[in-house]
Amino acid sequence: MGFSRWHELEFRHLEYAITLKQHQGFVQAAIALGLDQGYLSKQIQRLEKKLGFTLFDRTTRPLGLTHEGQVFLKRAERIIEQTRKAVELAQETQAGKRGHLDIGINTSIANSNLPNIIQAFRQQFPMVNLVLHELASYDQIEQLRNHQIDVGFFHKHNLQSLSKEDSEIFSNTLVLRESLVLVLPEKHPLAKKMCVSLTDLNDNDFVLPPHSLLNGLRDQIDQLCFRANCKPVVVQEAGWITTVLSLVAGGMGVSLLPANVRHLQRTGVVYRNLVEASPVLEIIAVKHQNNESTILGNFLDIVKALSENGQIA
Structure with missing residues (x-):
């Protein structure tokens, strides 16, 4: 079967064939798919014509598979399952449920509320890998500027020595206030x-x-x-x-x-x-203004919620 023929195959035809295999009959498969029985039969015939071989042995009851059908549908089921998982993975990535986040930390956040933040985030987003980097505040600022980390934690006064132009490239979220x-x-x-x-x-x-x-x-x-x-x-x-x-x-x-x-x-x-x-000293979570990561947005939402709810003090 040349490319000009198999590239026209559609996933729906594979799903029809797999459902027919599972139910071993057109009546039951049509009901499961919510299709007219005659329409399903024509679609299977169209698929077999494109493939160049017969998938189902229509002389048996219940409906059986030909040898070629067994080989083809075994692989087709894997393709459908892998495609389903690929779609789920992409959707979870888009929603910020998968991926990783590079986080700059120093002694101040580690000594205070880092455990609360990590625990809350991991409860909601267990598939996101948090990569922690122990860095002094000035190193965090430099790595934020160069997009080497996604977010940094340090005292707000560390931003005061920056020029106005430099400070405007960052935005921050309050984590806690301390004396x-x-x-x-x-x-x-x-x-x-x-x-x-x-x-x-x-x-x-x-x-x-x-x-x-x-x-x-x-x-x-x-x-x-x-x-x-x-x-x-x-x-x-x-x-x-x-x-x-x-x-x-x-x-x-x-x-x-x-x-x-x-x-x-x-x-x-x-x-x-x-x-x-x-x-009053403020510990803040700082990000680069241009970082629009969904994962980072989810992370900062949790930081903000914990701060507002008084779970960070």
């Missing part, structure tokens, strides 16, 4: 208090994040200390929270860090609330 907390060595004289004023820490040694990496956060810490008449003596700068905690535990100084740090049970340090009103 700053004081981190003290466990043997510090003020560690016995549950709430500490920065005024009492004037001229104390501090370990703080550097201006170069976390400009927005450091600015807010500096302003908070200034308003509280506290002049910190910065003896060491460190960009990673775990490093800051280690230095505080070693007695090098005290620190101010985002409240999510409370989830890190580091031996040798204690966390205390401030008497002064802390600035």
Whole structure:
């Protein structure tokens, strides 16, 4: 059978033949297909003519298959099933139910509500593969700009150092709001208090994040200390929270860090609330404006719903 003949085959004719095989009779098959019996018979004859061989042995009751029919319909059933699965896969992909999402994370989101977000998303979209990339905020911004990741999680103040042109290429969704907390060595004289004023820490040694990496956060810490008449003596700068905690535990100084740090049970340090009103820090989910991925849209919808419902705090 040359191409000029078999390329004219239609899936409906294959479905007719497969249904006829299953029901072993034209009457039952026509009922199952919702077709007129005579019409079904003519369509099967037309299919057999195109194929160049007979599919059904019409001399037997119930209706049987010829040897050629057995070989052909066995493969035809596979084609129909594979086509059905291909259509389902494409529809699920279009709906954002299949695929993968590249997510940038840092310590702040990992310490707070990343587990809630992942759990909620996987419950609704179990076939989407979430690929997590541990990256500093500035690396996430660069990879978002270059479309290497789909979404990044970091504090909003990290966008403040960007030019207006750069900042406009991103959009963000609020994840949570948090305050700053004081981190003290466990043997510090003020560690016995549950709430500490920065005024009492004037001229104390501090370990703080550097201006170069976390400009927005450091600015807010500096302003908070200034308003509280506290002049910190910065003896060491460190960009990673775990490093800051280690230095505080070693007695090098005290620190101010985002409240999510409370989830890190580091031996040798204690966390205390401030008497002064802390600035509010916002953790956001950031995407490139041009990323119209349905999967990403579904993901951000869940992030937004959790935030609005108070499940993220």
